[in-house]
Amino acid sequence: MTEPALTVQSLTVVFATDAGPVDAVTDVSFDVQPGEVLAIVGESGSGKSVSSRSAIGLLPPTAHVDGLVRVGTHTITAMSERELTAIRGGDVSMVFQEPGLALDPLFTVGYQIGEAVRAHSSVGRKAAKARAVELLELVGLPDPEHRVDFYPHELSGGQKQRVMIAIAIACEPKVIIADEPTTALDVTVAAEILVLLRELRDRTGCALVLITHNMGVVADLADRVVVMKDGRIVEQAPVEQLFARPANDYTRALLVAVPHLGSRSDEVEDHSSAETVLDVEHLTVRFPGALGRPAFTAVDDVSFTIARGETLGLVGESGSGKTTIGRCVVGLQRPTAGAIKVLGANIAGLRERDLRPVRRRLGVVFQDPATSLNPRLTVGEAIAEPLIVHKVGRAAVRAKVTQLIDDVQLPKDISGRYPHELSGGQRQRVSLARALALQPDLLIADEPTSALDVSVQAKILELFEQLQAECQFACLFISHDLAVVDLLADRVVVCKSGTIVEEGTRTAVLGHPTHDYTRRLVAAVPVPDPVEQRRRRMANAHLSGGAQA
Structure with a gap:
């Protein structure tokens, strides 16, 4: 039998805190074979990230580690910091959740990839840069010869994540740990990253450890699944078995909580006779360009209405203009042209003092409650x-x-x-x-559940529906998660490059999209069923073309 690329045996991690010791991981054991994708799933605090970070020696000094972690022939738990530095990036590497924080803003992406190459070889700067171009081409970044000299802020979120993957594979590691690699990305960009990870696994034969709470991603990519709860493993199984016949109650609860595109069967409620709370007419927002450059149009002639008790889902990729529209409705962004009427009163262009009484009628729920x-x-x-x-x-x-x-x-x-x-x-x-x-008469919710675990997300969405039924507020729900929009929205507006390309009822837009862009968005949503996901991937292969994000 082939020797595992990664072995974890009886791993226990305890953190020393001011309030006393905290058991983060208790008696965890698993292994990953070369060429295998192992998904570790669970809610926040389940111990999945601590378990995987122990494989690269990235736990803080306050962590006390017992047990065995081995990468190939290297016993990680017995190595000094100097020895760990020598194998990081070489034998084992990591792709972090937020590439914007993981990349150094002061250096070009080519320099950062080159440093990873030079850390484990004796090549010079010129050869390292050439290797960086090769790696950027390998991970599908457009125009790599030019973009190798870009700084991180000049790239999109998906492009930055491709750079992180290029750094991770620079020295052909035996094990790659991907910690929530698609959580911060749009659905289409996330789908492209999953395709890239799958191709890299097939091409290099490396073992891939995927840490995620997105069960659709697990169904799309994993071969085996480890489910963790409160620092312990509650279930291990091949991916198809886990989804078809979960053995543990916690696993079943996780799967039930996952929003599934098309799972809502009730009829869309008719709000045509209800009072119009929000009326956006021909909204246009332009931002001045840099010196010598033309103005950038973020929102271009957008119109829609929302009635009392109705939820309108506003969807699209990053840069589609959906957040700018939300900021205009709240009064945080002054529009260039058009009208924004809240209960008949036009708030576009109002001074701050005149906006205050109108803001009584508005409520806002932001994406990240920790920072809001x-x-x-x-x-x-x-x-x-x-x-x-x-x-x-x-x-x-x-x-x-x-x-x-x-x-x-x-x-x-x-x-x-x-x-x-x-x-x-x-x-x-x-x-x-x-x-x-x-x-409020109108609630604006901007990605309110994207930072939450699936079970917590399900409870928040249920609470949201209950409160809307009681309070009858209108809601502008901004999201890139089409499965969540399908659960909540009565109507859906699809934005692309600042314009509306499709709008209609939830069942019409998400169930029978007419525009190619909407069809591509719907096709990119992974479903929490490995058999169905494999069928959809093959059926929708023709929709995955286009520019890399």
């Missing part, structure tokens, strides 16, 4: 802030905060805690409570 909540305010103070700004009385504020905490199903004693003391799902519930504090 003030770390110096308690939960109660954060929820109360919009009430205080709009001069609601003290007694009424206290009563409303208590009611909102109960509405979003948080414990009553949470009001005195700070954001860093909460989980991601709890923080997003606080954000939702704050957005609903003034009983």
Whole structure:
């Protein structure tokens, strides 16, 4: 039998903290064969990242490690920092979740790839740059001879992730660890990265450890799956067996929580007779170009309406203009032309002082609750802030905060805690409570569940639907996750390059798209079923063409 590329035996990791020892991983064992893709899945705090980072020796000094981790013939758990440095990038490498943070903004991507090459060979700078061009071509970056001299900020998110993969494969490692490699990417770009990882595995024969909470990605790429909960492995199985016959209750709950495109069977509710809350007419936004360059049109003649109690899904890739549209609706971006009417009042071009009374009618839920909540305010103070700004009385504020905490199903004693003391799902519930504090007529939700685990996401979406049914607010739901949009939206608007290319009911746009761009978006969504995903991949191969993102 072939020797495993990666072996983990009885791994236990305990972190020393001020509050006492924390058991992060307990008695974890698995191995990965050459050419195999092993997916490690679980919610935040399950220990999946700690387990995999132990294979590259990237745990902090506060970690106490017991057990055995071996890469090929190298025993990682017995190596010094100097010895670990020698094998990182050579025998084992890592692709991080956020390439914008992992790449050094002060150096060109070619230099950074070249440094990875030179760290494990004696080649000169010229040869290293030539190798960098080869690697960029290998990972599908357009015009590699030119882009090798680009800085990270000059590349898109998908292009930066391709650079990270080029660095990871520079010295042909035996094991590549990919930590949430597609989480921050658009659905079409994520699909291209998955194709690239699959091709690299086939071409180089390396073992790939995929850390993710996206079960669609697991179904698309993995051969075997390890499911972790509370630092322990609860199930290991081949991918088809795990999806068809999960043995553990936790695994079954994870699979049930995964949003599935096309799973919603109810009829779309008709809101045509309801009051129009938001009316966007011929909205155009242009940003001035750099010296000597023409202006950039981010939004071009966009029009749509949202009725009371209705949810409109606004979808598209990065750069499609959807977030700029949301910022205009909230009043954070002044449009170049067009009208934005909230309950008949045009807010486009209003001064800040005149916008304040209108903002009572608007609520906003941002993508990342960790950065949108003030770390110096308690939960109660954060929820109360919009009430205080709009001069609601003290007694009424206290009563409303208590009611909102109960509405979003948080414990009553949470009001005195700070954001860093909460989980991601709890923080997003606080954000939702704050957005609903003034009983808005319109809620703008910008990627509100993209940073959450699937089970937490399912609970937030269920809560969202329940609150909308009770409060009857209109909602502009901005997302690149079509499966989530399919669960929530009544109608869908598809944006591309600042224009609307398709709009209609949820079932029409996502079930029977007419525009090529929409069909490509729908085809790129991985489904949590390995057999069905394989069939869709083959059937949709003709739609995956186009420029690399």
